Amino acid sequence: MKYISSKKKPISSQALVSALSLVTGAVLAPCALASEEKIQQLDTIHVTADHDSYYVKESNNTKIAVPLLDTARTINVISKKEIDERGATSLQELLRTTPGITLGVGEGGTPMGDRPFIRGYEASTDILIDGMRDYARGSHETFNLEAVEISKGPGSVYSGRGSTGGTINLVTKKPKDQTESEVTSEYQNSGKGQTKYRFTTDNNIAINNNVAVRLNAMLDQGDVARRNDVEVDRWGIAPSITFGLNTPSRLTASYSYLEFKDTPDMGLPFSNVRNPDRKRPIETMPFETNFGRPDIDFRNYTAEMFSLNAEHDFSETLKLKLKLQDLKTTQDYFFTRLSFGCAASSGSACETEQLGLTYERNNRASYRTSHVNSGQLDLQAQFNTGSIKHNVVTGIDYSKERIGTKSMTVTGAGREVVDFYNPINLAHPNFNIQYGPEQKAGEITNTGLYVFDTVSLNDKLDINLGLRFDDYESTNLRDTVTENMFNYQTGAVYKITPHGRLYANFATSSNPSGENLGQAGGADGVASGNRLNDNIDPEKTRSFELGTKWELFNELLALNAALFETRKTNARTRDAEGIVTIDGENRVRGTELSVTGKITPLLDLSAGYTYLDSELLDGGFVSQGTVNVANPDNGNQLKFIAKHNANLWATYTLTDKFRLGGGATYVGKRFVDDSNDYYLPYHIRYDAFAQYQVMPEFGLQLNISNLTNERIYDASHVGVFSTVAPGRAFALKGTYRF
Template identity: 50%
Template sequence: MSRNDSPQGAEPASPLLPLENFQAAFRRPALLGAAVLGGAVAMSTAHAQSSSQQAAQTLGEVTVTAPVESTYQAPATASSPKFTAPLLDTSRSITIITDELIKDRGNTSLQDVLRTTPGITLGSGEGGTPTGDRPFIRGYEASTDIFIDGVRDYARGSHETFNLESVEVLKGPSSAYTGRGGTGGSINLETKSPKLQRFVDVSGGFGNAGQWRTTADANLPFSDSGAVRLNLMKMGGEVPGRDGVKVDRWGIAPSVAFGLGKPTRLTLSYSHIENNDMPDLGVPFSNAARPDRVTPPDVARNLFYGRHNVDFRKNVFNTATAKVEHDFSDAFKLRNITRYTDTLNHYLMTRPSFDNCTATSGAPCSTEGAGAQFRRDDRARWRSSESLINQTDLYGKFQTGSIKHSYIAGIEFSKETVYSKSMTGGPGRDHDSLHSPNPNKAYTYNLVYGDRTTDGHIKTQSVYLMDTMELTPKVSLNAGLRYDKFKVNNTTDQRTDGMWNYQLGAVYKPMPNGAVYVSFGTSSNPSGENLGQAGGADGPAGGAAIRDLGPEKSRSWELGTKWDVLDHRLSLTAAIFETRKTNARTSDPVTGDVTLAGNNRVRGLELGVSGAITPQWNIWAGATYLDPKVTRYRSGNNVFDGKQMKFIAKQSFNVWSTFAITPQLTVGGGINHVGSRFVDDVNRYVLPSHTTYDAMVRYQFNKQFSVQFNVNNIGNKAVYDASHVGIFANMGPGRSYMLNATYRFD
């Protein structure tokens, strides 16, 4: 059985639905959902009647059986040509979450996907660090290591799944592949692109807490080598288990391709995603008067500590991309990508905390008993960014003697500019009951915005070369080298660094379907890579330290094995690894100056399974054990040597499996476990571990129409996703269920 990228469709009988009809329907979500559900049932009934009449006239029956492709197994190769060998022959851990897996699990955001991916834990922003996706991979932050179609995404915000083919997680230091950062790994979002098959998928769903979601995916060829594709999404309602926390987001992603299947191809794409939702920082957490080993307070999980009539968040992504490809031959190819992005992250939100505050009555704020109180503070931000990036790759194959080479050489130029506005005049501080907060208080306030100012810019120039050398059918070597010239200017300080990073690997294949590998790689985190937010990548360095601090350096080794078994239907992976940062940012205990005298390391074990056990039984599972340790870290007079690195769970595992009981009926279920995490350097504040259970059932009435019912967090477990250094604890959704109907015109 071979792996595939996407299902093949037949020529359709129906045209594309007009865009204005979708826009009108988005303004009436209930009508659109009812139309999808009711119309699809009607079409299904008509189709069944027509099929019955045709069957009565059938003289004979011929049954054709084709192999069933695994929908959870990753494709044979990663999407980027920078991976110059098939995944089985790549000396790195790469986890790929396919579109089918995302849909089966009912994931609608990148945060949903990462929440159920072993080896990844989530972090939180609170103002200085912008709100949005903040993953930690193998112990290190990767919020600025998110890519879209292999090109760095400079935005800080919340990503969606409606336009994704897959999510690819590269584990371990990845600067040789992706440039700056990538200490623990990087994340690539592979988007949907035009195909030469005609289809229109329309979906609508309803769930508890007033949740609703509608999507459309329409692909229309207009010639034998050209096609257009349009993806649409609108979602609303509330977050289950979080009192009145509303979700309001929409997106549109058109694209057009010319020359598909030809030597020269051009793809133009655009994406607009907008979030207008209620920010929710969860529950107040830390209090200096409480004893060691502090966990979040025992409060009802649905309590909302924000302000319904005040708090807001507007997060906007606009992304335009032009990709040109030309095949000079099967062994020599050219690709150029140009992308322009502008973003906005604008919010006013409540930061709940204790902080030994004093209530308006003058009494200390207690965290125990019926009189317990907490404090609300404003956190406001207006931050926008513009980025322009151009990447050119030459890649292909050649042979020197008996050695076969698969290579890529490239150059990259980029510029990012960050802007901000001051925000004043919010409601300010107030106090409320911990166990019965009133989020509907009336506030008198007047937001005042300053002029838009430039926070600074980043310019990068890069050159890189990767080569996989097949010495024999059983032995191959991989080498990669990249140079980045990184220049940052925050309007008061500037710095330029030249960074060399490399990747080395060796693969031995005892059998054609199995490999054992070892690899070594490096990464660099320059000062100022998080321009526009407080703090550095993994330490305390801010803008004032840009001029005096060079890049942090990390090195990592990995030993692993990969096997494709059961006629290549099922992929098994295992790896042990260590990442060591020997010059992490820290503070001098005497002067308080930020220096590069810190050290930390993460050791770990990772196991993975993906694919099909039988043609009816799919599985995706993984388990990770991490040992994240601070070997040297100072902050003023505080010494944190020997402590566990914050935000990181030592143990995490996930199992998701589906079984086709009949060709029409599929059931599925999963378990997700995340271990406890310290959220401060002292290792005092702890987010407790959690285990959640999910389930799914889908019925395929016919080729066109299906209905799927998902229940996530069946036990309504209190899930603490993240915390910002123990000030507050973000709450994940409670029990959530959604009934979704999909109709495919083809």
């Protein structure tokens, strides 16, 4: 198979999504007019005055059966309202401005895609879609999202293996019992020549009181702001139908398809061994400089998902829920790996980093597939044992994850030594990739049994209990690891007032060998979980959290504070003989503050701050020459973690038609290697927002992101190169609702 570089969207997908956006009104208007009652409902909608709060009171996770106020852990929910106002179009954009989360980057062995670190621990395979694990290590869009839930702290009791720092649950849109539609068209300009267009449509039709259908679609094409020749080219569609709305028995069938054809950007080369004083990325070239090979760099990613949700309410106190999901992904990419591997011809320029400095362009290519079948059955029951109230959720879940690969033989491009101050894009007329047949690379199966009980001892005190058993197996088709794992949580919630809580929580998680099979590379270290060590027990993490939660201003504002420590007491390391053991130890302790909701009927606020103090307590032994010595990195800060992280987003309704707002995000200094030699500097990003309702059905929104054009480094691949976030962008969006 030959790869043919193309910057054009296939006509079929482009026409499909554009047509959906343009003709929505014509298609749905007759449906809305079919009932006089529906017309009157639409007449009562006041778009500008009826703003929901940022504060979401309940989790979409079926294993959490009580309001968030009564849960003994930190759970942040980013609502659709905030997603829309921020103008975020991807999960990465949302996480970039979320306290307590930093980003990592993939390369070859570690695939490209969303790679968040929650409270200091990687969570790239702890991303869930409607509560079911997405193992693909891919990219996620927002066009079909209702909310994003971020659960902090070890969470294996909820989601099985991993979940060391927490989980991210993407809540997708579902049909509802009201006919309404929304069409958006957005134009973005960087002021430096980069432009982008985005179209979305969200259409819900209530066919009758019991049946509704919903269709979401998206087309996003153009350039990344302030980055030369870095392009986005993606589209998606997500239809769904629900039977049995407003009845005890409900069935929802959903399908989604998402396709990316982007030109990736690896930022700039970073560490320079010839200049040991270089500790942070060099900034002597313009922000916009593309050091890669945009004529041949590409990333193609597709995700196709079928899901089926069935629910039956036997009564108000006894409910049964079944979820089935089939998710297939394919990721195919070739990008230019950047590094300061100075050539001999550079001479002293390598040390001085003056004229004559060179860097290397090398090939990195990967083709991976992921196919996940998963199911979950929950039974929720409320009952009393004497004066003690119980709210129990018990169930079973099953998943089978299969990884596939293809070999890639690249011709017409290879190692290039390039002048750093004049990075000319050479022609590659003979560039070609020959793909081998797809081969199985591994398989993970897991069956989990769990029970949760919120025990109300009296009107003031609740006890949160959870226990889970996992039967886990991972194989790379050569070696196989099997584990039986128990995880639990126990917490107490004291009700200080009707709207104030004090809580304490203890929770665990387990990381068995092979849990990230096919999704982690050698640079991720012994603890990556990519290796199958059948004689190594799972890593175990324990966390203690003490916090308080309050609902203020008529329950429209949530104020949360927490102190916590997460400790991995048997981390994977190597012993003095070089053998992998679980004798290592690391920990992250810190504090988190957040406020979300309405301060007044006119002022909405979402703000947070986290402090993370991380430390490698025992890193085992490392090789130095012919001997193994105690790890010299002991006592260092864990990589990719910012000690201080804060965000603020606020909007104010000036008039019935006009709203104004903005925000700021602070991310502190992050080390990118275990030895704490190289780091990404702190940054502050400012964003602005304005919204004007031209008429009841039509409104305009202006977002200015990265207002000061701050040079922001999203992540670094252990100091070899550092990726750069988009620069300043002006986005004008029109929204038509009917």
